[in-house]
Amino acid sequence: MNALWTHAAASALSAILLLSPSAVAGVAPAAAPSSVPSTPSPGTVESNVTWSVRPGDSAGPDGRSWVEWEADPGQTRTEHLVVSNFGDREVEFRLTAADGYFTDTGRFSMLPSDQESAEAGTWITLPESVVVPAGGAEIVPFSIRVPADASPGDHPAGVAASILSSGAGAVGVESRVGFRVMTRVTGDLRAELVTAVNGSYTGSVNPFDPGRLELTYAITNSGNTRIRTHPTVSLAGPFGLAASERSGEEIVDIAPGETRTGTLEVSGAWPLFWYDARVTATPIAVTEDLTVEGARTTSSSVGIAALPLSQLVTLIAALGLLAWFLRQRRRERAKTARLIEEARAEGRAASAPPRLGGAAGPRAAEVQSEAPPQDEAPTGGPRVPLRRRDARPSARLVAGLLIGAATLAGAGFSTGDAQAATTRELTGVDVRVEITPAPDPGATSEPTPTPQPSSTMPTTGPGGATPLPPTGGGIDAGLLALGGILVAGGIAAGVAVRARRR
Structure with a gap:
């Protein structure tokens, strides 16, 4: 028993980190609150308790972090869990099994106690509770029976030891510590992914600054095996302009039927009217022992409108100002030409000799x-x-x-x-x-002398x-x-x- 206690204490921390990071320091908050019964029930305590749960064999912990095995439909397997109590008083723990899943961060978790399991959690049979003395540990056997009609692939589940701490009033908090049980049913294994991507473009108010692209992608495990993947996102404008490729967040573990979402923001994207975004993912084996055969790369794309709204507004305003300037310039030229033509017409009218009636000498x-x-x-008035x-x-x-x-x-x-x-x-x-004056009738006709030019008068003009x-x-x-x-x-x-x- 002392050897069992020493081995349990050494592996307590790793077991606690699997499900409840606060279990070592005290009672961890439960996934969902439950009512405290009026009479004591298994797993009900009134003080803080520290404990751990590890997989093992009939002799105690065997160094495994979780149970993972491959079985044929209809096969049965017996496993053991070791519950260690690090407190100073005896505690009765409630033992449960439930379907398991992976969170977005890749951590394993179990369905809350108020949700009914429908998959591998129903394949596990274990006692309802176990009493562990202060500073001691108990080995609890449990069985896993694979149904005969179980579908091929990976089926996650988990086992846990929980307590219900009494709180103020009639409300208690359930805390669980446990490990996962992964069962792979033999048969036709498929490693497949389905991708989807969506995005939007947000332009800058300043027409001389680029905008940003926000991409949201989803990757779903449509196969029947656990896999991991490292998605990549590629972007390209019209005719391949501004083409680039970026890596998304790595998905370390995704079970069949689960979906992971990711977000990628691309800054410094100029509005090129249109961007083609494509997300690509390739299934990768979680471990070297769990090989993935026939894995195919999958991708999906979406078109994102990136209209240069601020640039178009600036361009329209500039064209409007240019059109107004050119129009004013044409009007000024037309006005100047009209004034010149009027002045020329006035000059021609002023220089033309007037038409006189009758013979003019x-x-x-x-x-x-x-x-x-x-x-x-007239003097003093405008020229009309x-x-x-x-x-x-x-x-x-x-x-x-x-x-x-x-x-x-x-x-x-x-x-x-x-x-x-x-x-x-x-x-x-x-x-x-x-002009010759008319002759006087009474005067005597005498020859008129020819006038001589005066010496003071010029002879020519x-x-x-x-x-x-x-x-x-x-x-x-x-x-x-x-x-x-x-x-x-x-x-x-x-x-x-x-x-x-x-």
Whole structure:
């Protein structure tokens, strides 16, 4: 018995770590609360208890951490569990068996006591309870009977020794310590995995920063054997852009029918409109003893939309500003071209000679050259161009009056020829007008002497034109009055035209 106690104490820590990490220090919290009966029952205690449960044989612990064996359908096997009590008082432990499973972290666990087992947990038969003295250990045999119709593959289960600690009021806490019992039924073994992957893309508000991809994948053991795997996730944009491959979290142990999920976040992913994500997993044997034959790699893929929303908004805004700028530029160019065309039209209208009714002699052209521009604005006001169709009748009237006044004035004044010569010098038009006064009937016809150029008068004018010689004559009062009337009429017509333009 002393040798059994020594061996149990040496292996207590490893057995406790299998199911209840807090069992050595005291009573571990149960998976589900249960009611404390009014009378003492197996496994009910009122103080802290420390204990361990290890597999063994009829002599005690045999160094195994759990029971794992291969059996044919209908085969039966006897095993032993060793319950050690490290407390200072005798404790009665409750013994249970249940279906087993692996957690997401790869740790083995059993179904809670309030859930009924349906698989390998029902194949195990063991006593309801065992009493262990203080500081002692008890060896408890149990049997495993494989049904004749058991399906090939791995079937996890577990055995445990538990206590129910009394708490405040009518609530107690069940704590269990045990080990797993793995039974592999012979037959057609299949190592198969089913993968699934999903993902989403989250872009950055800053159009000059990349976004991130969040991938969630699931791996299900669709075969009938325990396996492990190390999934890989590959990403690629359109035409293989930004292709990369990353490793997912290793799955150390997954039983048949179980599913493991993993999450992978990829930062620094630019929005390339589309990403192809693929998860790949290959079944691997858990141990060298449990070989996996015919294992095939499986994969699944998904397309993830990665729209460059912030980049598109920035691009649209930039294109809008560019379109507005180009439109404003075209409008300014069109406006400038229109103003230039209007100025050219005004210039052509101003430089074109006016159309005069009737025959107009050189004198009319001379007088017209002295007239001020018709589109000249009055002093002190803006320059308003006069349209040609509005100015034509008024210009004819004024021009006719001025020509008549100039003709009468030339007939009445002997200095008219000199003024015409001066006008030619200003306008560059060489006009030669020779006017001979009518002979007096009462006077005697005498030859008119040819006037000689004065020594003080140039013999040629500008441009080589010979100036007209001055002619003498007296002032006719009637012609002078008629010329004044015509001049006054021309001025009045000009004033009327100006008023009409306003």
